Amino acid sequence: MSGMRPAAVAGHIGGPAEHRPAAGSLSKRIVVGYGFWIFLLSDIVMFSAFFATYAVLVDETAGGPSGKDLFNLTNVAIETACLLASSFTCGLASIGASRGNPLLFHAAMAVTFVLGAAFVGLEAREFAGMVARGAGPTRSAFLSAFFTLVGCHGLHVSAGLLWLLTMMAQVFAKGFRADILRRILCFSLFWHALDIIWVALFTVVYLMGAGQ
């Protein structure tokens, strides 16, 4: 251990001390973050299958409504603003965690939760409105693909909201321990990745669909 590379890790510059208290936890944080990054990429591959399905089926409306008839871009713009702002406040929360500032962390996480819940609420209202108009997932292949793709993203955001509350509770009960900080890192990666998927989603589904 002390033979070949003595100070390569201990001499690391720039990062906050909470991130890198010792060589052991440094490598663990990197391994955990990298593993979660691999998971996120596989999740994105799964979403790409739903995107491919949607793109193949987008014109198969079976005489029913198309995206042009159904999509309300004002609603989508508000949803997009919520999710983008929540990505930013999630970044503020990870700054709070890395600086060991519980007030900043909890406040930013609470704002993130409110924005994420607003997103899920708007999406649920949109889905309910479509089903009430007879444009539910059983109406056409296009709508089946639409509800699968957008609903899958909505489920991810809902799961992320539960995870967010869990992280707030864990920090409240246990403080900024190294293992808690690793979970916060994974959560923020998850939340930012959901925003990336939403960028593809509002472009391909809503903007291209409404402009056809």
Next chain:
Amino acid sequence: MSETDPRANTDTAPGDEQHDSLTTYLVGLGLAALLTVVSFFISGTTLVWGPSIPVALAVLAIAQMGVHLVFFLHITTGPDNVNNVLALAFGVLIVVLLIGGSLWIMAHLNHNMMPMDQLTRMQR
């Protein structure tokens, strides 16, 4: 020993930032908001040639995903990020194969298939 960059020997977890992170998030938020607003504006405009709009939207979306990767997920081109970038590149390869391949195959199937009314007439 301290003159050489010690970071060259180590990795960084995705999402871990090195510099003043608040500025990074603010710049990312500004750029992403700008690209989103342009996307929504472009989608409804009649100022440009119609068929160019989906292409412009795709370019803007890819640019915004890049902004999110760099400023929110802190994926950089530094030597500490090689593993993260390689994993990302592999993911992008699979995504491109999956979406591009599906569209390509299904378009050809559509093209080569007998029209549906003829097919149903033959089955009678």
